[in-house]
Amino acid sequence: MKKSLSILVAFALCGLDAASASSPSDNDIVIITKDGVEPARGGKLPKNSNGTLFLRSAVEPAAKPTPKPTPKPTPKPKPTPALSVSKPTPEPIKPVQKTAAESKNPTIRIQKKAAPAPAGYDLDEYSQVASIPDPAEPLNRGTFWLNHQLYNYLLRPVSKAYEFILPSPARKAIHNVFDNVEYPVRVVNHALQLEFKRADLETRKFVVNSVAGVGGILRVSDRIPELANIPPADTGQTFAKWGIGHGAYVVLPVLGPRSVRDTAGMAGDYALNPVSWLAYGGVTGATALAVSGPSAARNMNSRINLYDAATQNAIDPYIAVRSGYIQYRDKAASK
Amino acid sequence: MKTRAVLIALTLLAAIPNAFATSTADAEAFLKKSVNDVVSIAKSSPDSTALADSLRPLLQKIISFDAMTRRAVGPGWRQFTSEQQKEAIRLFSTLIIRTYSGKFTPGELPEITYKAATSxxxxxVEVSTMTLYKGSKYNVIYRLEEIDGWRITDVVIEGVSMVANYRTQFDAEFKQGGADAVLGALKKSVSAP
Structure with a gap:
């Protein structure tokens, strides 16, 4: 009874292979002793033995065929986002064959530098930078061309006249005043982005420049380290931080490049800018123009400088501006 | 024996940050010297055309135009013949030198504050700087690589990478007409006033 039970257990242990085998011969039944595995003579336990009978296949590992190394596909270089960290494509690691001497006396080798990568391994480094859908490209190119004429033949002369009439310190003072007045745009957007520390610093900067800087003419805050480099904030950037994508690329007349998201953001900036409140604040048209005129002039001035910087020496000025705009806005959203 | 192995491992681990710190410091020192050399040449140049000519020999030593051109063209680079690659590097370096020189206005020199470099x-190594120029502040990041010594491989101004910007432009040209279209566009840009 005991023997039958042992054989049954052995069958169960062997799984399907044993179960599917025909009835075991005497040589297939073994006993485990202190000297090793021995065949059970006649398929029975010796007298006075407390051992257990086993199937040979259950106690001896079957000789497994050596697995053939499967050829691995050559790793393709993954495209790396350029503004993030750019890494060289790792080369496949080859198994190192040790010599007999090395196996006996293993030594640690410190390789200071990897072997120089072959030229061309890094060609895909910038493949994912500054991409934005541009479904209305023909229309956008048309508007871009119109803006180019407008900048070159109307706004650039006006901008130069503005630079000629007003010396640099005066232009700087006008820039500072309007930048200070645009405080609500920044503080509200910092708050909407849950950057309350920045909102607090922005408020301190506004107070310091308005009081000590004589209404914002002087940018006293630049002398206070913690107020000198507060990241800018606008409504388009807030939308980006909320996870809203760019949408399509558009070129607006006069204003130039925008994404759909940033065009919507402009409405927020306009509503938050005190200069634009004048038009609705009961002041005369002349007063509103007198106040908003210098603001428009300084914006135009910086817009033309930016346009020149982006298009000079470009292969295709339209694509250069589009790529530059998207990279710039993505960076602003990451601050 | 075990203790010895642990000690060796710890020594190696401690050496890794030092290796990074050394390379970062070397790259930073190289960049500072290079920028100082550029600024001292910019001081004595009457206009941006003269500046481009004066800067060319120096920029050839501090910028890897080879890496810049290759990455600006992208995977299509493999389809350029050796001669076309040389021609593209020559034209692109002229364009980059002109673009870089064009950023300077005679008489106006930048004030550069170096921030912590990363590796x-x-x-x-990437060295971030705050550059004060003509009353405005710009965040400028220099990307450097060890290629026959340290070399600048990209300049990122306010988040806009010079190489990435050209890459988008070359992509469009390459899709239209391959290497010949890229070289044609480069020649046109270089010959433009």
């Missing part, structure tokens, strides 16, 4: 890999 994404052993051979690569």
């Amino acid at each position: 994404p890999t052993l051979e690569r």
